[in-house]
Amino acid sequence: MDETSQKIHSIALFTAIDELLETIPEFLLFIPEIVRGEVQRNMPRILLPRFYRFRASNSKIVCLPIDDVPEELISKYQTNLGLKSEDALIAAFAEQQGVHFIVSDNRHFYEELKVEQFITCNAEEFLRLLTSGNIWRIIEHIEAKR
Amino acid sequence: MSMKTVTIAIPEDLYENLKKHLVDSGRCENLSDAIQLSLRCFLDEYFNYPDEPPGLEGPSKFMYHLEKLRKEINEMGGLFPGKSSEEVIEILRETRRQIYEEKYAAHFGRK
Numbered sequence: 001m002d003e004t005s006q007k008i009h010s011i012a013l014f015t016a017i018d019e020l021l022e023t024i025p026e027f028l029l030f031i032p033e034i035v036r037g038e039v040q041r042n043m044p045r046i047l048l049p050r051f052y053r054f055r056a057s058n059s060k061i062v063c064l065p066i067d068d069v070p071e072e073l074i075s076k077y078q079t080n081l082g083l084k085s086e087d088a089l090i091a092a093f094a095e096q097q098g099v100h101f102i103v104s105d106n107r108h109f110y111e112e113l114k115v116e117q118f119i120t121c122n123a124e125e126f127l128r129l130l131t132s133g134n135i136w137r138i139i140e141h142i143e144a145k146r
Numbered sequence: 147m148s149m150k151t152v153t154i155a156i157p158e159d160l161y162e163n164l165k166k167h168l169v170d171s172g173r174c175e176n177l178s179d180a181i182q183l184s185l186r187c188f189l190d191e192y193f194n195y196p197d198e199p200p201g202l203e204g205p206s207k208f209m210y211h212l213e214k215l216r217k218e219i220n221e222m223g224g225l226f227p228g229k230s231s232e233e234v235i236e237i238l239r240e241t242r243r244q245i246y247e248e249k250y251a252a253h254f255g256r257k
C-alpha cells in the first residue's frame with residue numbers, strides 16, 4: 001500500500017471510530033498501556049496536552065494497564081505463535097479483554113497474527129469490513145466460538 | 147480544605163516511580179501527597195485551559211480534539227519528518243521493545 005492510501009485510510013479510520021462511538025453503545029476502544037507509552041515517547045512534549053485531551057475526549061476510549069495479563073496467554077502468543085515478547089503481550093491483552101479487533105498498520109501484526117479469538121487487520125481492511133457490514137457477522141462468529 | 151478518601155489501584159511500576167521520585171526523594175511527605183501533586187500537575191498542564199468550546203460533548207469532542215491534534219502536528223511538519231510509513235512503524239516497534247524491556251520483561255519473568 002502506498003503512503004497516501006495509508007494516510008487516507010488512517011483518517012477514514014478515525015472518522016469511522018467517531019461514528020462507532022456515537023452509534024454503538026457497546027463500542028469500546030481499548031488502548032493498552034504500552035501503546036500509550038509508545039505514543040507519549042514519540043510525541044513532542046508540546047503536543048502531549050492535546051494528545052491527552054484527545055484521549056480523554058470520550059469515556060469509551062479506555063486506557064488499561066497490562067500488568068495483570070496472564071502469563072500463560074503471553075506464552076501462547078510468544079511460544080506457540082512466534083510473536084516477539086512485546087507483541088505477544090498486546091495479543092494476550094486483547095484476548096484477556098475479549099476484544100473483537102486489533103487494528104494496526106504494523107504488518108508484523110496484521111499479517112502474522114491469525115487466531116480465532118479476535119481479528120487482526122489494518123485500517124483499510126477494518127474499514128472494508130465496516131462498510132460492507134461483514135463486521136457484525138464476524139463479531140457474531142467470534143462470540144459463538146467463545 | 148475538605149478531603150475525600152478514595153481507594154485506587156495503580157500499576158506497580160507507577161507506584162514504584164511515585165515512591166522513588168516523590169516520596170523516597172523527600173519531595174513529598176507520603177504517597178497520598180505524591181498522588182495529589184501528580185494529579186494537580188497533570189490537570190493544570192493538560193486540561194485547565196480554555197481551549198475547548200463550551201458545551202462540547204460526546205463524539206463531537208472526539209473529532210474536535212482529533213482535528214486540533216492533526217493541525218498541530220501538521221504545523222510542526224509531522225511527527226516523523228522525512229520518514230516513510232515503514233520507517234515510522236520500525237521506530238514505534240523499537241519504542242515498544244524498549245518499554246517492554248524497561249517495564250514488563252522483569253515483571254513477566256522474561257528477563
